[in-house]
Amino acid sequence: MTRPVGIVGAGLVGSGWAIVFARAGYPVRVFDSDARTMATFAERVRGNLEDLARYELIDSPDAVFERVEMVDTLEQAVGEADHVQESVFERTDVKQAIYRQIDEVVGADTVVGSSSSGIPASEFTDGLDHRENYLVVHPVNPPYLVPVVEIVPAPWTRAEAVERATTLMEAVGQVPVLVRREVAGFVLNRLQGALLREAWALYEEGYASLEDIDKTVSAGLGRRWSFMGPFETIDLNAPGGISDYAERLGGLYLDIARQRSDPQPWSRNLIARADAERRGALPKESLGERTKWRDRRLMALSAFMARSREAEGE
Amino acid sequence: MTRPVGIVGAGLVGSGWAIVFARAGYPVRVFDSDARTMATFAERVRGNLEDLARYELIDSPDAVFERVEMVDTLEQAVGEADHVQESVFERTDVKQAIYRQIDEVVGADTVVGSSSSGIPASEFTDGLDHRENYLVVHPVNPPYLVPVVEIVPAPWTRAEAVERATTLMEAVGQVPVLVRREVAGFVLNRLQGALLREAWALYEEGYASLEDIDKTVSAGLGRRWSFMGPFETIDLNAPGGISDYAERLGGLYLDIARQRSDPQPWSRNLIARADAERRGALPKESLGERTKWRDRRLMALSAFMARSREAEGE
Structure with missing residues (x-):
């Protein structure tokens, strides 16, 4: 049986990741310490899955959503996970606090990727028991439409964790790129x-x-x-x-x-x-509507890209 | 009756421009002082038109090609033209030489755009009788698949020439952008x-x-x-x-x-x-094949973009 993927942080980025893993067939367990974020999570994921089905990027929103389980504690999300994807607010002290908690309940063989878009893992994983399993796995938003993922190990991340994160990203249809050493802003x-x-x-x-x-x-x-x-x-x-x-x-x-x-x-x-x-x-009050337009264009582009690669036999 | 567009220089860039103008319904007159270039011009344009038809980007290759006339003298190409597009080899002395010749046979109301990708018009139009009608109209290759065109006036280019070049580019389905003053490398x-x-x-x-x-x-x-x-x-x-x-x-x-x-x-x-x-x-001998792949991908992308804009009502 496939071990679950744990999602820590159920906001915009975390909900995007839940779709990526569930779409690929993985059981997903989601936790957020903020009750309001958890309350909006299900609605957001359902809406996005329906959009994806409309563009023929998935078959059944229900089948994907059934794989996503919302859990009540951090331990339930990460305890049995093969991979944990952390997507909490991007501030060093917030990252440090959640990693201290994760470190207490995570398995010794679980790889933990951070969605950090700029803070390197060495700034929030130093001194932790399982720091060799922690690294940055940085997506573009929304990750289920823009496939690139930057894999950025800290100096102490072990090679096997890098390999497993890379293999997992390929397995779920993302495009992993390796940033060999930490650098401000990564490559993207x-x-x-x-x-x-x-x-x-x-x-x-x-x-x-x-x-x-x-x-x-x-x-x-x-x-x-x-x-x-x-x-x-x-x-x-x-x-x-x-x-x-x-x-x-x-x-x-x-x-x-x-x-x-x-x-x-x-x-x-x-x-x-x-x-x-x-x-x-574009008036300020239209930013939200235009963001939806962008996502529709990205969905149409994703569907087009898949057809083009098929036509080219790639 | 629509006045013709003159194409001076029938190589890769000039043949791309011939397609842009003829596709939009304009009569096109093409001249190149090199007989070998003229000999390959027709074959290249026909091949590209057939590709465009395959991707449903044009209806009839023959109907487009019929608008393209190859002429024997520079004067025949530019004498009656509303707009001339110059695409000779990108070296200052070569540009200077052709502009001296154009200046002798061109009408006083004809706008002449240069396909120069980096040399500003002031370096090859100074001192000419009609220099106020000359400017850079820089395409991306191939222009019939990548629509942006940089319009870069020299200090002496008159506003009407900028306006006419801009209007023409819009009329033929390109996307003109104005670079207000000359600068090395332009914007792109x-x-x-x-x-x-x-x-x-x-x-x-x-x-x-x-x-x-x-x-x-x-x-x-x-x-x-x-x-x-x-x-x-x-x-x-x-x-x-x-x-x-x-x-x-x-x-x-x-x-x-x-x-x-x-x-x-x-x-x-x-x-x-x-x-x-x-x-x-990618071995060196495969560069040509890969370039054809790129053009096929660009053609498919162009067709997709047109459908997407239509779906969005843009």
Whole structure:
């Protein structure tokens, strides 16, 4: 019999993870110390499962939901688990507190992944009995629509825990990537941050509007990047491949980087201008509706991607 | 009767443009001073049109191809044109030479866009009689599959030329973005360069493999960026929108940027390592086949995008 997956923290991220594991056939046990969060959890998961069925990404919402059990104590969630996924609020002291509790009730062979998007595991697992089984397993939101997961071991995480987390992610249809050593922002947010920094600078200096910078990505760069990464993109963009491309364009890119060698904070004035432009395009009260639109687009894209890979025999 | 569009330079980029204009119903006149390029032009365009029909992106390859006329002189291509799109080899002296020739035979009201991906128009149009009608109109390859076009006026380009180029791009189904002043790399390649620089650095420092960095984009960041830009992405990633996001994450991104404040050239050793990893994944002789795969994926994505926008009533 398959051992259950424990979910600790039943908010937006935890409920996304519950869907990922239950969709793949795993029994899931969910715990949150906040009663109100637990109360909204079931409703949120049910709504998301119905959306997924509408886009033919799952067959039966009921069959998936039946695998999800809400439990009353932390011990029930993690005690028999093969893997625990922690998704509590992202603040070091909050993470430290929950890991001290997990450490007391967890099995010696249970791997515990943290959904931390930026705090490395070494900052909240040091000194714990089972710290060699703890690491970061960072998803993108919502994880059942965007498959990448960053696996980031602490210096003391044992190799077997990394392997088991990686294997599990593959088994549930995610795309694990290994960040070999801890680094601020891991890989995903460092790449996003680098592009954002240039985008903010171009906007600040008046070269283009926010909307036009967004279009440059959504109608340009992002099309290729949705199915192949930046290195493969440039590998196919010069007759001799990536080394040919680097020879041709390395100089231009170095010049551009040198113009940006004194990074400054995004000023209040800059942020206020950007905020005004965005709120003109999308009023604050419409953010929730637009987020639902984004998720519908991601669902349609997921379904399309699955068909494309099938058509290509991948 | 619609005045024709002139295409100067019938290579990869010029043939892509011929498809964009002819697909939208415009008569197109194509000239290239190189007979071999002209000889391969027709075959390449026909092949691409057949691919587009297979993905239901056009109805009749013949009907589109009939609008494309190959002509024997530069004057025939540009003399009666409403818009000329120049796509000759990207080197300043080559651009200067062709613009001197264009300037002698072009009408006083014809707008001339250059497909230059990095050289600003001021470097090859200064001193010409009709320089106020010349500007950069930079596509992504292939333009009939990736719709963004950067419109970059020289300091002397008149506002009407910018407006006409923008209106024409919208009329033929492209997505024009305005780069208000000339800047090295324009917007698209500056954004790409910023992300690439961080990607190369993470690879060089051993944090992740090329393949895993690619997956972080293709299975992560690139999914959202294929239909919304980086600013809209962060606007939807914090409860209070973009200003809330900037408050929360500005500090992290500033720290990361400060770690990268001394940009160095990509070393020969680094490029050689990356080349070895890529050639292990994809042998050099397979680059052409993989490029065809990329174009098939882009075609399928274009068809999907059109359906999605329709479903959303956009």
